[in-house]
Amino acid sequence: MDRLSITIGASLAALMAACGGSSTATSQASSSAPSGATTTSNSSAAATSSSAGLGQAGFTLGTAATKVGMTGDATDPNGAHFVPAAVSVHVGDIVEWDYDPAAFVPHNIIFADAPDLSNRKGLGAKADGSPGDGTWQVRFTLAGQYKYVCTFHPGMTGTVTVG
Ligand SMILES: [Cu+2]
Numbered sequence: 001m002d003r004l005s006i007t008i009g010a011s012l013a014a015l016m017a018a019c020g021g022s023s024t025a026t027s028q029a030s031s032s033a034p035s036g037a038t039t040t041s042n043s044s045a046a047a048t049s050s051s052a053g054l055g056q057a058g059f060t061l062g063t064a065a066t067k068v069g070m071t072g073d074a075t076d077p078n079g080a081h082f083v084p085a086a087v088s089v090h091v092g093d094i095v096e097w098d099y100d101p102a103a104f105v106p107h108n109i110i111f112a113d114a115p116d117l118s119n120r121k122g123l124g125a126k127a128d129g130s131p132g133d134g135t136w137q138v139r140f141t142l143a144g145q146y147k148y149v150c151t152f153h154p155g156m157t158g159t160v161t162v163g
Pocket of ligand 1: 106151152153
């Protein structure tokens with residue numbers, strides 16, 4: 001009995017060692033190589049923690065250095081778009097997105113690399129047709145280029161360059 005359990009224990013230990021060995025090799029390979037999967041999982045974790053250091057976001061942070069309009073919808077020949085689609089500000093400046101109440105189409109502002117700065121709920125018309133929050137502000141505290149999209153309208157994209 002004792003010898004049997006020892007044998008089984010040893011086999012299990014060998015199996016676990018084998019598993020541990022292979023998974024270690026896998027994680028080493030993926031962490032040393034800049035693979036897409038590793039980069040994605042790292043960047044989403046890093047973006048969540050680091051995007052707090054990129055700036056702050058809210059409805060009323062202060063006076064905006066630059067304002068971006070949100071206009072158009074599916075019936076617009078040009079489609080929905082941010083106006084202007086590209087803005088440049090200095091570190092510490094506030095960018096404000098203003099919803100046009102006449103548009104009756106909601107828009108959101110999603111920064112893929114800075115989720116904390118994003119407005120996920122969206123500005124503008126609510127499901128019942130009543131207007132939602134009309135403005136969204138972001139104070140950028142780190143230089144860089146910040147690309148964003150409205151996920152409600154494919155192709156509705158913008159860029160904030162902070163320098
Ligand atoms: Cu939109």
